[in-house]
Amino acid sequence: MLLELHHIEKRYGGVAALTDGNLAVAPGEVHLLLGENGAGKSTLMKIIAGIVERDAGQMMWQGREVHLKTPSEAAAIGISMVHQESLLAPHLTVAENLYLGREERLPFGWVRRSRMMEAASRLIAEHGFPLRAEWRVEKLTPAGKQLVEICRAILHGSSLVIFDEPTSSLSGSEAAEVFRIVRTLRERKVGVIYITHRLDELGSVGDRVTILRDGRTMHTGPLVELTTGSIIRHMVGREVSALYQRNPLPPGEERLRVEHLTRRGELSDICFSLRAGEIVGMAGLIGAGRTELCRALFGVDPIDAGRISVGGRPVSIGSPKEAVKAGLALVTEDRQVTGLALRLPIAHNITLANVTAISRFGFLNGNAQNTAAADFIGRLRIRAGSPHQLAGRLSGGNQQKVVIAKWLFRQAQVFLFDEPTRGIDVGAKAEVFNLMDELAREGAAILMVSSEMPELLQVADRILVMREGRITGELPGRTTQEEIMRYAALETQPVSEERP
Ligand SMILES: Nc1ncnc2c1ncn2[C@@H]1O[C@H](COP(=O)(O)OP(=O)(O)OP(=O)(O)O)[C@@H](O)[C@H]1O
Ligand SMILES: [Mg+2]
Numbered sequence: 001m002l003l004e005l006h007h008i009e010k011r012y013g014g015v016a017a018l019t020d021g022n023l024a025v026a027p028g029e030v031h032l033l034l035g036e037n038g039a040g041k042s043t044l045m046k047i048i049a050g051i052v053e054r055d056a057g058q059m060m061w062q063g064r065e066v067h068l069k070t071p072s073e074a075a076a077i078g079i080s081m082v083h084q085e086s087l088l089a090p091h092l093t094v095a096e097n098l099y100l101g102r103e104e105r106l107p108f109g110w111v112r113r114s115r116m117m118e119a120a121s122r123l124i125a126e127h128g129f130p131l132r133a134e135w136r137v138e139k140l141t142p143a144g145k146q147l148v149e150i151c152r153a154i155l156h157g158s159s160l161v162i163f164d165e166p167t168s169s170l171s172g173s174e175a176a177e178v179f180r181i182v183r184t185l186r187e188r189k190v191g192v193i194y195i196t197h198r199l200d201e202l203g204s205v206g207d208r209v210t211i212l213r214d215g216r217t218m219h220t221g222p223l224v225e226l227t228t229g230s231i232i233r234h235m236v237g238r239e240v241s242a243l244y245q246r247n248p249l250p251p252g253e254e255r256l257r258v259e260h261l262t263r264r265g266e267l268s269d270i271c272f273s274l275r276a277g278e279i280v281g282m283a284g285l286i287g288a289g290r291t292e293l294c295r296a297l298f299g300v301d302p303i304d305a306g307r308i309s310v311g312g313r314p315v316s317i318g319s320p321k322e323a324v325k326a327g328l329a330l331v332t333e334d335r336q337v338t339g340l341a342l343r344l345p346i347a348h349n350i351t352l353a354n355v356t357a358i359s360r361f362g363f364l365n366g367n368a369q370n371t372a373a374a375d376f377i378g379r380l381r382i383r384a385g386s387p388h389q390l391a392g393r394l395s396g397g398n399q400q401k402v403v404i405a406k407w408l409f410r411q412a413q414v415f416l417f418d419e420p421t422r423g424i425d426v427g428a429k430a431e432v433f434n435l436m437d438e439l440a441r442e443g444a445a446i447l448m449v450s451s452e453m454p455e456l457l458q459v460a461d462r463i464l465v466m467r468e469g470r471i472t473g474e475l476p477g478r479t480t481q482e483e484i485m486r487y488a489a490l491e492t493q494p495v496s497e498e499r500p
Helices: 041-048 071-077 094-099 112-127 142-157 172-187 199-205 228-236 291-299 322-324 334-340 346-356 366-379 396-410 425-441 453-459 479-489
Strands: 003-014 017-025 030-034 056-061 078-083 160-164 189-196 207-214 216-222 255-265 267-275 278-283 304-309 311-316 328-331 414-418 445-449 462-467 470-477
Touching: 017 030, 017 041, 017 189, 030 041, 030 112, 030 172, 030 199, 030 228, 041 078, 041 160, 041 189, 041 304, 056 199, 071 078, 078 142, 078 311, 094 112, 094 142, 112 142, 142 160, 142 172, 160 172, 172 189, 172 199, 207 228, 216 228, 228 291, 228 425, 255 291, 255 445, 267 291, 267 425, 267 445, 267 470, 278 425, 278 453, 291 328, 291 414, 291 445, 322 328, 328 396, 346 366, 346 396, 396 425, 414 425, 425 445, 425 453, 453 479, 470 479
Parallel strands: 017 216, 030 189, 030 207, 078 160, 160 189, 278 445, 278 462, 328 414, 414 445
Antiparallel strands: 003 017, 003 056, 207 216, 255 267, 255 304, 304 311, 462 470
């Protein structure tokens, strides 16, 4: 075996993140690591990669016990990791990030910089990623950052590469490139650990599976011996119907109308409307302008032309604050930047956007706040010690659930969901869809951007498709992936604001 973990334990203060983590990976094997949000997957991987130290248990590397104290110790013995949340240095270029902390691999002297750019460009081109070595990382979208993380992990010739949800923000074609990378690593006898919540991609990458539940290894075995049903049962510990059934309502009055909305270089002449009770999907490839549209509607970025009406009244939205006042809510893709106050407790985060609902005579009512928070923590199965836990201490998927809860609590007229289920486990996904359905039944209108086409087909009453900043098609909810792709496909998909 390349790597063996036995009975790994890890606590964070009062939270037991791992109580009995077991895992074995052979060279040339792609090992899938599955489990609900907060099950302990990232923690286990951080222990392997020298980012977190274990409290108890054994880690064997090529037959010898090791205690890794830093990521560079892990890198030195051949372990690298693609992180779930970007750990890149935002102000540096793509190339600089690739070599950060690994400068010893570069030639000395004044040629160094250009050689670094050259090597980075070669790697990027080899994989056909829409990146440039000289771009600054802070300008990249979440997908762009993800691709840089992947390049960084495979650049340095490791024996074990860990992928922590590498495809959660990627479109189909980029995900396909990630699968290709994984297969190449397998051919080179590199061990791979692959974490994902997208059960539809398991067959594309995996050999064996380990399933964690509540910090404990519940199952290990070949992928072929499992069904989706048995995987979910091991993950959740109960029967869950992953299926959510949407019964569309007859649409009511118009909630949002967008006419000729234009933002130079990003959005051209966007026209559509949403009616009460509707869930409208928004499909498109990365860079098609879907996130840009949500940002423009929500007043994050100014528009150059166009009209927006909410509830039949024209509105002028110059900032997110005005958007909220006009009755809009935005659940963002980039939760760490725009969605969540990491240094505040969960309860504050959930009630942040609607403080009046939990206030009496101008004073915040702490009990009302806790009751509201506890309700969402229960419904969305947010795994936390208490409503007072800091949001920054939650697992990735649980952070996303808090962002969703925050806007659901807000009771807006129009909800813009930008990749809402990114990184959310299968049980919670169904619950998010149920809550969206409930909102629609209460008269809200919902626009849901998603790169997972099966999800759009499952949830949306009708689907708008964007390409190159325009709406290129409108399809009924019961359409097919092929039909969506006909309107969405294009040659290049920029992942940076800096266009070549
Ligand atoms: N720095 C921290 N401080 C306190 N608790 C933490 C910290 N990091 C993680 N935890 C807790 O440890 C548990 C396991 O978290 P982990 O990130 O390993 O989950 P995960 O399986 O990767 O989930 P996800 O699918 O959502 O990414 C969670 O309950 C989480 O709240
Ligand atoms: Mg995680």
